Amino acid sequence: MNKIYDYLIIGAGPAGMAGAIEASKAALSVLVLDQASSAGGQIYRNLGQTKPQQAFVLGNDYLAGRPLLAEFMAANCDYKPQAQVWHIETHEQGFIVSALINGESTTYVASHLLLAHGAMERPMAIPGWHKPGVMTAGAGQILLKSSGLLPKEVILAGSGPLLLLLAQQYRAGGVTIKALLDTTPKANYWRALPWLVAGLTTPKQLIKGLWLTLAQRIKVPYITGVSDLQITGEHSACGVRYTVAGTVHNIACEVIMLHQGLISETQMGQLLGCSQRWSDVKQCWHTQVGAAGQTSVAKIQVAGDAGAVGGGYVAQLQGRIAGLTRAHNAGKIQTRQSKVRLIWLKLRVKQLNWAQGLVERLYQPAKWLSKPSGCTIVCRCEQVSAATITSIASAGCAGVNQLKGFTRAGMGPCQGRQCGLNMGYLVANAQNRPMSKVQPLSVRPPLSPISLGQLAKGTDW
Ligand SMILES: Cc1cc2nc3c(=O)[nH]c(=O)nc-3n(C[C@H](O)[C@H](O)[C@H](O)COP(=O)(O)OP(=O)(O)OC[C@H]3O[C@@H](n4cnc5c(N)ncnc54)[C@H](O)[C@@H]3O)c2cc1C
Numbered sequence: 001m002n003k004i005y006d007y008l009i010i011g012a013g014p015a016g017m018a019g020a021i022e023a024s025k026a027a028l029s030v031l032v033l034d035q036a037s038s039a040g041g042q043i044y045r046n047l048g049q050t051k052p053q054q055a056f057v058l059g060n061d062y063l064a065g066r067p068l069l070a071e072f073m074a075a076n077c078d079y080k081p082q083a084q085v086w087h088i089e090t091h092e093q094g095f096i097v098s099a100l101i102n103g104e105s106t107t108y109v110a111s112h113l114l115l116a117h118g119a120m121e122r123p124m125a126i127p128g129w130h131k132p133g134v135m136t137a138g139a140g141q142i143l144l145k146s147s148g149l150l151p152k153e154v155i156l157a158g159s160g161p162l163l164l165l166l167a168q169q170y171r172a173g174g175v176t177i178k179a180l181l182d183t184t185p186k187a188n189y190w191r192a193l194p195w196l197v198a199g200l201t202t203p204k205q206l207i208k209g210l211w212l213t214l215a216q217r218i219k220v221p222y223i224t225g226v227s228d229l230q231i232t233g234e235h236s237a238c239g240v241r242y243t244v245a246g247t248v249h250n251i252a253c254e255v256i257m258l259h260q261g262l263i264s265e266t267q268m269g270q271l272l273g274c275s276q277r278w279s280d281v282k283q284c285w286h287t288q289v290g291a292a293g294q295t296s297v298a299k300i301q302v303a304g305d306a307g308a309v310g311g312g313y314v315a316q317l318q319g320r321i322a323g324l325t326r327a328h329n330a331g332k333i334q335t336r337q338s339k340v341r342l343i344w345l346k347l348r349v350k351q352l353n354w355a356q357g358l359v360e361r362l363y364q365p366a367k368w369l370s371k372p373s374g375c376t377i378v379c380r381c382e383q384v385s386a387a388t389i390t391s392i393a394s395a396g397c398a399g400v401n402q403l404k405g406f407t408r409a410g411m412g413p414c415q416g417r418q419c420g421l422n423m424g425y426l427v428a429n430a431q432n433r434p435m436s437k438v439q440p441l442s443v444r445p446p447l448s449p450i451s452l453g454q455l456a457k458g459t460d461w
Contacts, residue, residue: 002092005031007326008110010085010268014039014312015064015304015319016116017072018081022323026303026332030077031108033099035084039072040065042118042138042305042321043312045145048073054148057173062145068316087445094299098458100450106264106460112299115269115287116315116324119262119305120285122365123421124158124373128231129258130380133238137166137259150175151255155240157229158259158365159179161209166257167216177220178253181242183260184365188227192362199358201351209359223249226366231256260365261339267417269306270443273297278436281360282308283370284421291346293322301326314352321345370425378426379419381412389423391429393417400424400441413449416441 007023009016012034014216019158024030032039040047044065055063072079083099090096094111101428121138128134136224137156140146143149152174156163167180199206216222228243232250239252269287274298276285286308291299304315304324322344327333372378372386379389398424400410410416411424416423427438 001049001106002109003029004023005108005110006034006330007040007323008033008095008097008111009114009116009140010034010097010110011041011116011118011304011306012036012039012079012081013116013118014043014068014305014316014428015118015306016041016114016200017068018316018319019114019116019301019303019323019326020077020319021071021075022320024075026324026327027254028327028330028332030075030138031110032077032079033085033097033108034079036272037081039079039081039373040069041312041315043070045142045367050145051148054144057150057170058145058436059169059170074387084448085117085268086447088091088268089270089445100448100454103454105450107458112326113189113272113301114304115298115300115306116304116319116322117265117268117306117316119264119309120417121162122260122263123418123422124230124369125376125378125386125419126177126231126258126369127374127376128237128379129277129286131231131233132236133233133254134231134258136255137163137257140257141166141169144169144405145174149167152176153178153253153378154255154257155179155181155251155253156257156259157226157240157242159184160259160261161359162262163208163257163259164212164216166259167220168212171219176276179221179223179251180216180238180284181229181240182222182224183229183366183369184224184227184363188362188364189432191364192358195358195361198354202355205355205359207399209214227366244346250279252326260369262305262361263421264306264308265417267334267443267447268441269295269300269302270440271445271447272300274300276440279308280436281433283365291321291349292325293318294325308353310349310353310356312358314349316351317345317349320388321349338352348425370422371429372422374427378422379407379412381414381418382408382410384409384419386422389426393427396431401439403427404441410441415447 006028007030009032083330087098121136150173232239263284264286275288289302289307301322303318376386424438
């Protein structure tokens with residue numbers, strides 16, 4: 001019979017690592033599964049193996065993850081890298097978690113879960129976004145962190161801190177940035193202004209953000225007020241076309257990186273029946289999470305970007321809160337000191353989340369990005385266009401799940417991760433409904449592709 005873990009954590013980013021450290025310190029049996037080949041998550045990807053030249057390009061904030069990584073690697077917990085979780089189901093003992101490891105499906109059992117699987121980049125469905133030569137800024141950064149790969153020249157387009165950070169890192173690596181096309185609507189600056197008060201409560205972060213923005217504006221061809229962005233080139237990207245103040249411009253380049261902020265990954269939470277909520281400010285669905293990481297389903301906690309995007313430090317604090325709370329509830333620690341620590345951690349997260357309100361309003365995606373049209377591909381896996389989805393939605397289709405049946409959009413290997421949100425926008429636009437009333441795509445296993453052979457080779461509970 002399989003071992004039953006007290007705490008199974010999905011994700012070894014700042015949230016998952018911190019949760020594992022706290023829970024294992026309290027003598028709970030902890031298992032951490034992560035699909036990446038080493039711990040660190042998105043922010044500290046490959047930190048343990050990084051070469052000095054890469055570290056120089058990635059900057060000090062990247063290296064700041066070393067103490068957390070070292071604490072995690074020394075923690076008394078089981079950690080399985082390259083373990084991609086593709087299914088979770090409830091069981092009388094708690095939960096059965098299936099992960100693909102070395103080409104085989106392996107099954108683990110745990111009484112409690114911590115979902116710390118992070119966020120993804122908001123899909124930016126513009127004409128030509130599916131062509132070779134186009135990728136997300138996050139993908140570009142993954143290539144840099146994991147293999148030290150840099151493009152010779154690039155166009156960066158979109159909005160958000162990660163785009164600016166990548167521009168900074170690429171400059172340090174000697175990449176020619178042909179243009180940084182900023183799609184942030186001007187109105188966002190006014191909308192965010194009252195939130196400057198919140199931002200001032202974290203002055204260090206605020207100064208860092210201002211510096212990052214200013215440095216790119218000075219050092220790269222930085223174009224603001226960009227709209228109607230599209231990729232040019234017949235079979236692969238050969239440039240971009242965009243509009244500024246009514247004038248159309250073209251720039252040639254074979255590598256284009258798009259970014260439009262981050263959205264929480266909700267598929268695991270949805271699969272497990274955790275309540276979901278639409279946020280007008282964040283413009284995405286997210287799993288409803290309480291101050292101690294608790295969800296609407298007993299014994300399931302969420303921490304970090306998986307609940308709401310708040311950055312690496314908030315993720316780490318939330319992971320600590322989740323791990324400590326689990327240890328408290330299990331009766332493993334009950335000291336006054338740890339209770340006070342929990343209160344302090346929760347207050348700090350509250351304050352940092354308040355400050356995050358500034359970033360959320362400043363980088364809210366432009367409205368035109370939620371209105372893909374014509375032959376723009378929305379579902380890349382099944383090649384379904386915006387026009388097809390809009391015509392079916394206008395004919396009275398009940399929602400995205402019915403759309404999926406009619407068009408196959410959302411049925412491909414990404415399981416709707418890349419198209420679900422934009423399908424929702426198109427239904428909301430066509431039927432004049434608020435997004436909160438357009439239910440997201442329902443989730444079914446497998447969460448990621450798995451072959452029958454891999455399934456057959458695997459262990460069963
Ligand atoms: C592509 C990308 C790059 C980013 N780069 C930066 C950066 O350079 N600097 C910065 O400040 N912020 C960056 N961020 C923001 C970053 O998400 C947070 O700052 C921070 O990493 C969040 O921590 P977390 O622990 O919540 O999640 P993450 O750090 O995202 O960690 C989640 C972990 O879960 C694992 N995982 C996900 N799904 C599964 C699954 N099905 N099975 C098993 N494991 C799974 C992932 O491999 C990952 O290691 C980036 C975000 C993204 C999406």
